[in-house]
Amino acid sequence: MIMDLTVGLNHYLILAAILFAIGVMGVLTRRNILIIFMSVEMMLNSANMTLIAFSHYLENAGGMIFTFFTLTVAAAEVGVGLAIVVTIFRNTESLDVRKLNLLKN
Amino acid sequence: MTPLDFIPVLITFAIIGGFAYFALAVTHILGPKKYSPIKQDTYECGVDYVGDSRQRFSVKFYLVAVLFVMFDLEVVFMYPWAVNFKELGMGGFIAMTIFLVILTAGLLYEWKKGALEWE
Amino acid sequence: MFDVATMQISRLLPEMILIGVALAAILVDVMLPKGKSTRGVQWTVIIGLIVVLASTFFNRENTGPAFGGMVVIDGFTMFFRLVLTFITLLIVTVSETYLGSLNIRIAEYYLLLVFSLFGMLLMAMAQDLLIVFLGIETMSVCLYALVGMSRHKHASNEGAIKYFLLGSFTTAFFVYGIALMFGVVGSTNIVDIMVYLSGVSGNVPMLAWASAGLILVAFAFKAALVPFHWWSPDAYEGAPTTVTAFMSTAPKAAAFAAFLRVFYVAFGDMSETWTTVLWVIAAITMTFGNLLALRQDSVKRMLAFSSITHAGYLAVALLTFDQMGAAAILFYLMIYALMNIGAFLVAIAVNRNENDEKGYAFEDYRGLVFRKPAMALAMLVFMLALAGIPPTAGFFGKYYIFSAAVKSGFVGLAVIGVLNSAVSVYYYLRLIVFMFLKDRDEASETPGFNLSGEMVPIVIFCVILVLLIGFFPDALLAVATRSVTVLL
Numbered sequence: 087m088i089m090d091l092t093v094g095l096n097h098y099l100i101l102a103a104i105l106f107a108i109g110v111m112g113v114l115t116r117r118n119i120l121i122i123f124m125s126v127e128m129m130l131n132s133a134n135m136t137l138i139a140f141s142h143y144l145e146n147a148g149g150m151i152f153t154f155f156t157l158t159v160a161a162a163e164v165g166v167g168l169a170i171v172v173t174i175f176r177n178t179e180s181l182d183v184r185k186l187n188l189l190k191n
Numbered sequence: 192m193t194p195l196d197f198i199p200v201l202i203t204f205a206i207i208g209g210f211a212y213f214a215l216a217v218t219h220i221l222g223p224k225k226y227s228p229i230k231q232d233t234y235e236c237g238v239d240y241v242g243d244s245r246q247r248f249s250v251k252f253y254l255v256a257v258l259f260v261m262f263d264l265e266v267v268f269m270y271p272w273a274v275n276f277k278e279l280g281m282g283g284f285i286a287m288t289i290f291l292v293i294l295t296a297g298l299l300y301e302w303k304k305g306a307l308e309w310e
Numbered sequence: 311m312f313d314v315a316t317m318q319i320s321r322l323l324p325e326m327i328l329i330g331v332a333l334a335a336i337l338v339d340v341m342l343p344k345g346k347s348t349r350g351v352q353w354t355v356i357i358g359l360i361v362v363l364a365s366t367f368f369n370r371e372n373t374g375p376a377f378g379g380m381v382v383i384d385g386f387t388m389f390f391r392l393v394l395t396f397i398t399l400l401i402v403t404v405s406e407t408y409l410g411s412l413n414i415r416i417a418e419y420y421l422l423l424v425f426s427l428f429g430m431l432l433m434a435m436a437q438d439l440l441i442v443f444l445g446i447e448t449m450s451v452c453l454y455a456l457v458g459m460s461r462h463k464h465a466s467n468e469g470a471i472k473y474f475l476l477g478s479f480t481t482a483f484f485v486y487g488i489a490l491m492f493g494v495v496g497s498t499n500i501v502d503i504m505v506y507l508s509g510v511s512g513n514v515p516m517l518a519w520a521s522a523g524l525i526l527v528a529f530a531f532k533a534a535l536v537p538f539h540w541w542s543p544d545a546y547e548g549a550p551t552t553v554t555a556f557m558s559t560a561p562k563a564a565a566f567a568a569f570l571r572v573f574y575v576a577f578g579d580m581s582e583t584w585t586t587v588l589w590v591i592a593a594i595t596m597t598f599g600n601l602l603a604l605r606q607d608s609v610k611r612m613l614a615f616s617s618i619t620h621a622g623y624l625a626v627a628l629l630t631f632d633q634m635g636a637a638a639i640l641f642y643l644m645i646y647a648l649m650n651i652g653a654f655l656v657a658i659a660v661n662r663n664e665n666d667e668k669g670y671a672f673e674d675y676r677g678l679v680f681r682k683p684a685m686a687l688a689m690l691v692f693m694l695a696l697a698g699i700p701p702t703a704g705f706f707g708k709y710y711i712f713s714a715a716v717k718s719g720f721v722g723l724a725v726i727g728v729l730n731s732a733v734s735v736y737y738y739l740r741l742i743v744f745m746f747l748k749d750r751d752e753a754s755e756t757p758g759f760n761l762s763g764e765m766v767p768i769v770i771f772c773v774i775l776v777l778l779i780g781f782f783p784d785a786l787l788a789v790a791t792r793s794v795t796v797l798l
Contacts, residue, residue, distance in 0.1 A: 099493075106482075106486055109482065113475070113479050119471060119475070122475055123475070123478075126475070126478045126479055126481075126482055129479070129482035129483075129486070130478075130481070130482045130485060132486070133482060133485040133486040133488075133489045134485075134489075136486065136489035136490065136493065137485075137488075137489040137492060139493075140489065140492055140493035141492075144493070144496050146496055146497075148492065148496075148497060148498060149489070149492050151271075151440075152440055152488070152489075152492070152498065154267050154268065154271075155440060155443070155444060156443075156485055157264060157267060158264050158265070158267060158268075159443070159444070159447045159451075159481075161260050161261060161263075161264045162261070162447070162451050163447070163451055163474075163478050163481070164257070164260060165257045165260065165261060166451050166454050166455050166474070167454070167474050167475075167478065168253065168257060169257075169455070169458075170454065170455075170458050170467065170470045170471050170474055171471070172250060172253060173458060173461045173467055174467045174468075174471055177462070177464060177467055178464070178467075183471075183475075282317075292333075293329070293333065296333045296336050296337070297336075299336070299337075299340065300336050300339070300340055303340035304340065
């Protein structure tokens with residue numbers, strides 16, 4: 087009764103899917119801009135993980151190269167996003183999305 | 192594989208958990224308790240801390256951090272190129288030069304706009 | 311193996327010129343003294359964009375894939391290259407005075423416009439999901455910053471952060487979708503995906519369905535289709551109005567370009583399913599956008615909601631999945647850009663105080679036709695065009711879309727669309743009615759108009775083109791039809 091404990095492709099994919107779902111829940115339920123932002127980063131990284139897992143098992147480097155680009159793009163997003171967050175904080179002294187309700191239908 | 196086969200696993204868990212609580216309880220009962228200001232500190236040794244961790248930082252730190260992240264990540268593209276330098280040859284070199292020229296324009300922009308000045 | 315000659319770089323000449331322009335503009339910005347730099351950058355960008363247009367024109371025979379099939383330069387790419395560059399050129403030309411009135415006369419505005427244009431061009435020519443992703447991101451990151459440009463205004467901050475959070479949220483969906491597709495196909499190339507999906511012939515793996523769904527969500531978000539539209543009214547209202555005019559036209563066009571390429575070429579074999587999903591999305595998008603636009607008292611916000619409706623019409627054309635529908639999309643995108651930019655420019659002129667929270671009210675248009683007949687006439691043309699009333703170009707745009715839908719058998723959807731455009735006539739005509747109402751108290755201060763010098767020729771130009779295309783729609787339609795032959 088030796089259990090097969092090797093970690094296969096499916097394990098990576100399931101872990102990535104779980105991380106992605108946690109990220110989605112974080113975005114939908116959290117109220118602090120920075121935490122929402124961290125949840126988004128987690129979603130991106132779970133996608134990266136999927137890419138790398140596939141890349142490894144398909145023996146195709148394309149997925150890893152894609153990950154490079156995702157990382158860089160995420161960094162650019164962080165730069166612009168944090169700049170917006172800083173301006174908001176200067177104007178409102180708060181990072182609660184519930185207080186951002188100036189624009190309503 | 193029947194559920195009974197998992198009993199050894201359960202026993203292992205019980206032993207691990209039991210030992211952990213046993214060790215905690217024993218040290219709690221037997222250990223001497225001497226409180227002093229140093230022991231109450233966040234860090235018992237090392238440099239004394241200053242102020243609260245929730246204090247605000249100057250926005251300059253943020254600027255430097257973001258610039259660092261940007262330029263840090265560009266290196267991601269240089270590593271694969273450096274590893275395959277010979278195979279990529281002249282074409283790769285030209286491509287990387289263009290990449291670096293664009294990057295340098297960005298650096299020049301930051302510099303002239305004063306993003307690198309501390310004061 | 312790696313050879314510069316095989317990459318066909320010359321096919322991307324306009325894009326390379328564009329990057330050169332952006333770098334030159336950066337240098338101009340840092341070299342010139344503070345007060346003069348925006349004008350200098352503006353002129354650099356205007357000249358640069360004209361050169362890009364010219365190089366597109368003279369390089370038009372040089373078609374085919376480049377960079378090993380990562381991008382493809384064909385008629386479709388050319389069409390969008392011209393339209394997108396043209397829209398950016400219009401916006402760059404009219405911005406300077408308006409930025410001055412907002413106290414945000416900074417050169418980065420033009421730089422961000424150019425970089426986002428570059429991202430949109432990438433989206434239009436992408437033949438690999440990696441390039442689509444890079445294009446979307448290059449465009450979006452610039453747009454986030456552009457929306458938050460007036461950084462001392464709450465509305466601008468708020469629009470920017472909402473757009474940013476939801477935009478990066480959908481980016482994650484997009485990357486995850488691409489990752490799954492990579493796992494199924496072993497490549498992110500659109501042609502490889504098409505070959506794979508037609509190879510399995512109807513027996514599409516579950517992961518590919520999930521992937522297509524995630525990618526559909528991402529595109530629906532970028533094109534502001536309901537229920538992925540939450541960001542758009544807020545971002546449109548918070549942004550400086552020239553940015554709103556830009557955002558409601560060019561990125562929408564680029565999103566539909568990538569949408570068309572990915573779904574028509576790569577997911578062509580899954581069309582039966584995604585057309586059904588889009589049917590629902592299109593129907594609720596048109597209706598929802600209209601219902602909200604009806605209730606607005608601000609012209610800017612009304613145009614923002616109506617742009618959701620227009621995205622719904624475009625989605626109707628998209629799901630026909632044939633040449634006529636695709637051509638109708640291209641046609642509509644072109645004329646929508648003209649009429650929407652024109653309408654926004656007049657709205658800027660009529661608005662008396664940018665820093666007033668209650669700006670852009672319908673009330674401001676009361677009696678406009680007596681005070682400023684030319685401007686009112688221009689607005690009349692744009693409103694009629696947006697409502698789709700002949701003889702303006704807007705009529706033919708809608709006509710082509712709905713006839714394509716009927717021809718492909720989507721009669722129900724076409725009926726919903728026509729009903730919706732009938733409803734939309736109400737709020738467009740409401741503005742016209744306000745313009746023809748007499749001033750209640752003529753003695754009261756007449757709002758100071760600031761249709762600045764550079765805006766006048768652009769507005770006139772938009773009016774003429776909207777009318778001209780209305781009288782001779784066949785020429786543009788022929789170009790659009792020729793452009794989409796590569797897709798199907």
